[in-house]
Amino acid sequence: MTVEISDATQILATGSGPITGDEYLPCRPDDVFWGDLPCAADTPAMTVEPGTSVTIDTLSHEGILADQGRDPRAFFGGHGVAPEMVLDEAIELCASDRPHRFGIDGPHVTTGPIEIAGAQPGDLVAMTVIETLRRVPYGVVSNRHHKGALPGEFPAGEANYSAFVSVDAIPDGSAFGVMPLDVGNPEATARFPLAPFLGIMGVAVAGPDRAHSVPPGPHGGNIDLTVMTEGSTLYVPVQVPGALAYVGDPHFAQGNGEVALTALEASLRATIRFDVIPAVEVNERFGALVAPIAETQDYLVPTGLDVDLDVAVQNCVRAAISVLGARYGMQPAQALAYLSAATDFDISQVVDVVKGVHARIRRSDFAR
Incomplete structure (x- = not known):
């Protein structure tokens, strides 16, 4: 063309x-x-x-x-x-x-x-x-x-x-x-x-x-x-x-x-x-952050990275549980259940050797 x-x-x-x-x-x-x-x-x-x-x-x-x-x-x-x-x-x-x-x-x-x-x-x-x-x-x-x-x-x-x-x-x-x-x-x-x-x-x-x-x-x-x-x-x-x-x-x-x-x-x-x-605020806001995390108007977006896509998903789930605990005080077992019911886990990319997965956690679900 x-x-x-x-x-x-x-x-x-x-x-x-x-x-x-x-x-x-x-x-x-x-x-x-x-x-x-x-x-x-x-x-x-x-x-x-x-x-x-x-x-x-x-x-x-x-x-x-x-x-x-x-x-x-x-x-x-x-x-x-x-x-x-x-x-x-x-x-x-x-x-x-x-x-x-x-x-x-x-x-x-x-x-x-x-x-x-x-x-x-x-x-x-x-x-x-x-x-x-x-x-x-x-x-x-x-x-x-x-x-x-x-x-x-x-x-x-x-x-x-x-x-x-x-x-x-x-x-x-x-x-x-x-x-x-x-x-x-x-x-x-x-x-x-x-x-x-x-x-x-x-x-x-x-x-x-x-x-x-x-x-x-x-x-x-x-x-x-x-x-x-x-x-x-x-x-x-x-x-x-x-x-x-x-x-x-x-x-x-x-x-x-x-x-x-x-x-x-x-x-x-x-x-x-x-x-x-500052480091003193990181754990309170994000938990034990290893990979980058994003925030949009509507979502918290933890990421997971690994050469193995299965492991990248697992890392993303762990990051999502961590941020839910830090941000909202959510018990880990409850966080996993919530993620399964309410959160999309998307493949960011599969072409960069280290594969990426990101979760989209609706911020409105935790509005107070």
């Missing part, structure tokens, strides 16, 4: 358009992390006080990787995207001598890290999504390298498969992804709502070695948690002084599971507020 996307007013270039945060962190090609995540030894891109909001530009990895030609103008041009509609950061990163080891490094581009003054191990960093803005009016869903939920079946043959998706924005502010049912017949399409979020939200790992960008962990990272849309907060256990927080892997939409390997990957400008929950 090719589309005519040529109106450059539809892109958010560096420094252009709305910047609503207290601070602004662009996605500079020389400063981003590509394939790995910050560690304790890395220098922060900026330092902020708790309570500060930062508008952060992020860059999707789709269209810049070696197996896609490391030439985003050519890659997206093949789908009808005019050269001026490709973000400069993507072009500059690919044109640089920045090393990226194909098949070894992760694919993701990450912006940061941001030092949060006073944050210490034992605390939580609270990352609240204030706003997400689309930087481009298109994105890509990929099934590559015989990965995903059906690695022996897709992609067919040796070729990687990338599905191009255009964005249909309507006057009421809603936006939809448009994908052809068959690339040979672009007139017949599927149209699905967008719900932008950042797949990578996390903090630096301890020690001198950076974490790989693909598997999530206690540091957060590539958690691919779809509930992290505007208004939601992710709480991540601090691993190093200052936390050194970062974001990346922007999505316009994703189904829980992310079964192809990627979801609708596309660049976002996100405004995030950073707060610190």
